[in-house]
Amino acid sequence: MKQILVPYDFSKVAEHALDFACQIADKSEGNILLLNVIEHPTADSFKTMGIQSEDPMEQLYIKKMYERVQEKLAQVVSNAKYSDDKIATKIQLGNAFNTIIDQITEENVDLLIVGTEGAEGLNEFFVGSNTEKIVRKAQCPVISVSEKVDLEPIEKIVFASDFINTDDFLIEKVKSLQAMMDAQLKIVKINTPASFTSTRHDLKQMQEFVEKYGIENCTTEIYNYKNEEDGIIYYAEDVEADMIALGTHQRKGVGHFLAGSIAEDVVNHATIPVWTAHIKD
The missing domain is CATH 3.40.50.620 (HUPs)
Incomplete structure (x- = not known):
């Protein structure tokens, strides 16, 4: 598992997914990509932060949101428990489900690890229906976790x-x-x-x-x-x-x-x- 993708919405189940991904990456000598998707009513007009909206207030909103997420992801990665792991971060604008599916191909992902039943955080994304769609459409194996899990007891x-x-x-x-x-x-x-x-x-x-x-x-x-x-x-x-x-x-x-x-x-x-x-x- 050289490239492991973890969608991250700052919920507890997303943290469980990241923790589990780190254990798998340690065992397989893989890398982790931590992905946050900023959803916005007009996000279809944005693909990256380089594309501007015509509305100055909208530009300011997106810029502030991006900076906030960037700071929060940096705090996650700097946590001492992840000090030995190779974790890169990425922020995308758009529909969360479509973005995750696209990133599997773009980043040549070998394994996707998602938390399920999340109902908090910036995007409130990891609820049942969204996870179902990911399982159905992902072009790589998916591991879904709902609770904290350790790799070694898996027998x-x-x-x-x-x-x-x-x-x-x-x-x-x-x-x-x-x-x-x-x-x-x-x-x-x-x-x-x-x-x-x-x-x-x-x-x-x-x-x-x-x-x-x-x-x-x-x-x-x-x-x-x-x-x-x-x-x-x-x-x-x-x-x-x-x-x-x-x-x-x-x-x-x-x-x-x-x-x-x-x-x-x-x-x-x-x-x-x-x-x-x-x-x-």
């Missing part, structure tokens, strides 16, 4: 799928995540009344999946529940998992094996970090 990662038409790109990313965390992969299929399949069928399917991708240090299990999103979360709780990993389709924003925004629902309701990455259509 079990739940990976849920239907194991039909599995995606090579996604599985390689999951294996890389597992290797970075040095964790056990808890591979699970959520069996629901609406999409019931036999235990014999599922166990054979998962065993073929494990063999096809050469996955090591893993377990396979079937978990019965009335719906997939709650089944994933409850299974993770039952096995005392430390992280959940899911694939998403960019086109529909849905989990690989589900109808509906299941990955986004899990992101919104899980208390442990959730890793998501796109399935290549």
Whole structure:
């Protein structure tokens, strides 16, 4: 993970995201880009601070806001707990969601780490619906965190799928995540009344999946529940998992094996970090 992007709105969950990013950067010898997006009613007319508004009062407002954010970011980076980390800062004007997605490409980002459920700070950005959109559209893996989390205790990662038409790109990313965390992969299929399949069928399917991708240090299990999103979360709780990993389709924003925004629902309701990455259509 050479380039890690952390959107930062000065909320507590954004701080949790930065703290977690620092731990990952330390382990992977990566760099962190701390991004703040200044939103403004007429921000569509601005792409950088170099573009001027025709309204002098608007110019003054933007200038003061920029200076304020710049000062606050400097205070964050100067915190002693980040003294050993390589953290760069960037301020952009515009729509927060669109800017974050654009910066992934512009800054060649390998991993995006976002806080969820933030309801304070300058932008009040990290609420559920915005995080859902990021998970759906980001062109790199995303880790969503809602609470303070430490890297070292991450020993079990739940990976849920239907194991039909599995995606090579996604599985390689999951294996890389597992290797970075040095964790056990808890591979699970959520069996629901609406999409019931036999235990014999599922166990054979998962065993073929494990063999096809050469996955090591893993377990396979079937978990019965009335719906997939709650089944994933409850299974993770039952096995005392430390992280959940899911694939998403960019086109529909849905989990690989589900109808509906299941990955986004899990992101919104899980208390442990959730890793998501796109399935290549």
